[in-house]
Amino acid sequence: MGLPGRVTNDPSNYFALGVQGAKDQEAGTFYFFKHLNGSGFDTTQEVSREREGGGGKEIALGYKTMVKPDGQVVAYARPDAAGRLLTYALGADTPSFIATVAAGVFLVNHLIQSGVNASLPYLTADQAWADMVERSTNNIVTDLSIEGEAGRPLKLTAQFISGGSVHVATVALTPARETSAPLMYPGASVSLAVTGGADAGATSIEMTKFKIDIKNGVDDTIQTTGLNREDVIWETADYTLDGTLKYTDKAIWSEVYYGGGVGSQVQVGIATASFNFYTLLGQGASNSLQMNMPLLQVSALKVNRLDPDGKTMFLDFTAGTIKGASPSLFANVVTGATASYTGTAT
Amino acid sequence: MASVDAVWTGPFDAEIPGIGSVAIGQECEIDEAELSSGHWQPVQAPALPAATAPPAAASPVASSTSASPTTTADGASA
Numbered sequence: 001m002g003l004p005g006r007v008t009n010d011p012s013n014y015f016a017l018g019v020q021g022a023k024d025q026e027a028g029t030f031y032f033f034k035h036l037n038g039s040g041f042d043t044t045q046e047v048s049r050e051r052e053g054g055g056g057k058e059i060a061l062g063y064k065t066m067v068k069p070d071g072q073v074v075a076y077a078r079p080d081a082a083g084r085l086l087t088y089a090l091g092a093d094t095p096s097f098i099a100t101v102a103a104g105v106f107l108v109n110h111l112i113q114s115g116v117n118a119s120l121p122y123l124t125a126d127q128a129w130a131d132m133v134e135r136s137t138n139n140i141v142t143d144l145s146i147e148g149e150a151g152r153p154l155k156l157t158a159q160f161i162s163g164g165s166v167h168v169a170t171v172a173l174t175p176a177r178e179t180s181a182p183l184m185y186p187g188a189s190v191s192l193a194v195t196g197g198a199d200a201g202a203t204s205i206e207m208t209k210f211k212i213d214i215k216n217g218v219d220d221t222i223q224t225t226g227l228n229r230e231d232v233i234w235e236t237a238d239y240t241l242d243g244t245l246k247y248t249d250k251a252i253w254s255e256v257y258y259g260g261g262v263g264s265q266v267q268v269g270i271a272t273a274s275f276n277f278y279t280l281l282g283q284g285a286s287n288s289l290q291m292n293m294p295l296l297q298v299s300a301l302k303v304n305r306l307d308p309d310g311k312t313m314f315l316d317f318t319a320g321t322i323k324g325a326s327p328s329l330f331a332n333v334v335t336g337a338t339a340s341y342t343g344t345a346t
Numbered sequence: 347m348a349s350v351d352a353v354w355t356g357p358f359d360a361e362i363p364g365i366g367s368v369a370i371g372q373e374c375e376i377d378e379a380e381l382s383s384g385h386w387q388p389v390q391a392p393a394l395p396a397a398t399a400p401p402a403a404a405s406p407v408a409s410s411t412s413a414s415p416t417t418t419a420d421g422a423s424a
Contacts, residue, residue, distance in 0.1 A: 011363060012363070028382070028384055029383065029384030029385070030383070078358075079358075080357065080358045102371070103371055104353075104355070104370055104371040105356075105369075105370045105371060173383065174362060174363060174364070174377075174380055174383065175362070175363065176360040176361070176362045176368075176383065176385055177360055177361050177362075178358045178359070178360060179358070179359045179360055179361050179367055180358060180359065335357065335358065336356055336357045336358055336370060337356070337357030337358070338357065339357070345384055346357055
């Protein structure tokens, strides 16, 4: 007699991340995402299969050389989820008390900044699917994208790489998930200000979509006597922004290519820009998310200028931050969490 | 598995299978093992105030239990 099959949306399924107190020290408190499709880690095995004397034409020896329990989590940006993933990707979170809402309920601003901490928090990933529970350790976030699109919730996609072991967990956890609605793009305040020369620059608030990408370059080749990586070390950070603006006039185009209203030749210097995004959780709500990139350089700008079929004109831009004295990417996330997201108890 | 009364400490309002929606500060009866999640604070059982205990029953018990160690201590020190 056979057993019934399984589905991918069993109510007991979950994906969770928890902050470790130290490398090789598994997290005790986890945040369970309202995950979207594509979430979870896969344990990829690298194997070597070789021919040896005596084996004739066939493979005579096989063994594993490495296991890589890497993955990603995809979720809409609820306040706590956004605060956590931004902190995991940028490394620094400074909470500051705003107000007491009710007994034991607080409003706290989390200032999450790039360029402050020299290391990223190690994370333990725990996932349950069908009748399996797996756990991987020493993960760090190597890529986080925050996408805003007309009419849609903000979407977070965080990729992580494990610098530790993967094993079967002894027991499935009880997932406790954030009940808040997602932070939405509709109702947000969005602006991109571009300056290419000595003039005042140009600003657009007519942005149809944007994507912030935090890319943490790591050394993921550290392997000692284990099959797993022994560590993952953060080495570089790239913060980029791309998006689409409704074309209204030549102002931004002139800034990016010709130095603004003061020039008619292509300038050597790259046009600088600043980006600000702010959204409230909803009408009358206090929870919010602000993301700001004040030190951008616009590396590319394209327009769909000629089309006999008649299309609305849009500007597609790509920009990246450049190191300055202040953080080139920071976020303010207002949530109820009183402790820093870099801590182990949240 | 033993159950305990505990308060959901957040930091966010949550949906929990088997419990439902809980708000920060809400008290629920949960499986004791869930305390290890770090999100629950056990509710301390209130100590019985002396005034609420029946005097007739409390007095002999209190006097006998308190008398024994006192006697022993006195005897030991004497």
